[in-house]
Amino acid sequence: MNISPQELGRWGEKIAADFLVEQGYTIICHNERTPYGEIDLITQQPHKSNPGKCITVFVEVKTRRSKTFGYPEESITTSKQEHLISAASHFLQEHHELDQDWRIDVIAIESYDSQKPIIHHFENAIHE
Numbered sequence: 396m397n398i399s400p401q402e403l404g405r406w407g408e409k410i411a412a413d414f415l416v417e418q419g420y421t422i423i424c425h426n427e428r429t430p431y432g433e434i435d436l437i438t439q440q441p442h443k444s445n446p447g448k449c450i451t452v453f454v455e456v457k458t459r460r461s462k463t464f465g466y467p468e469e470s471i472t473t474s475k476q477e478h479l480i481s482a483a484s485h486f487l488q489e490h491h492e493l494d495q496d497w498r499i500d501v502i503a504i505e506s507y508d509s510q511k512p513i514i515h516h517f518e519n520a521i522h523e
Contacts, residue, residue: 403458403460404456404458407456407457407458407504408426408435410458410514411454411456411504411514412425412436414502414514414516415454415502418440419440419441420438420439421439421440422437422438423439424436427482427486429481429485429486430485431478431481431485432478432479433482434453434479434482434483435454435455436456437451437486438451438452439451439452442496448495448496450495450496450497451495451496451497452497452498452500453479453482453486453497453498453499453500455499455520455521456502457471457502457503458504458506459503459504459506460507461507466503466505467503467515468501468503468515468517471501471521479499480499480521480523483499498519499519499520500517500518500519501516502516503517
């Protein structure tokens with residue numbers, strides 16, 4: 396896979412979105428820009444214990460095509476976590492209709508050579 400980092404990121408976000416839809420999530424937004432940074436995916440997941448309600452899930456997608464710099468999820472620094480929390484909070488303040496439970500997940504995608512991508516979904520990976 397000989398593509399630019401931006402193309403790799405877009406490809407990973409597409410893989411992550413497809414994966415989440417297969418898991419029953421609904422995609423609300425892709426690449427939502429806020430004053431605190433971009434949110435890769437904003438989704439809704441049906442609430443397991445409260446039918447009819449949804450959880451808003453903000454998703455950070457990290458994709459790697461080699462292990463040179465470690466696992467994808469290891470690239471989420473404390474500073475990045477703070478930006479994600481601020482971005483999610485800002486988005487919710489702007490979208491009162493989503494006044495419900497929310498969390499931030501991380502999806503790490505590893506794609507080495509021509510193998511099928513390996514997807515790791517870390518639910519509630521970043522908290523305030």
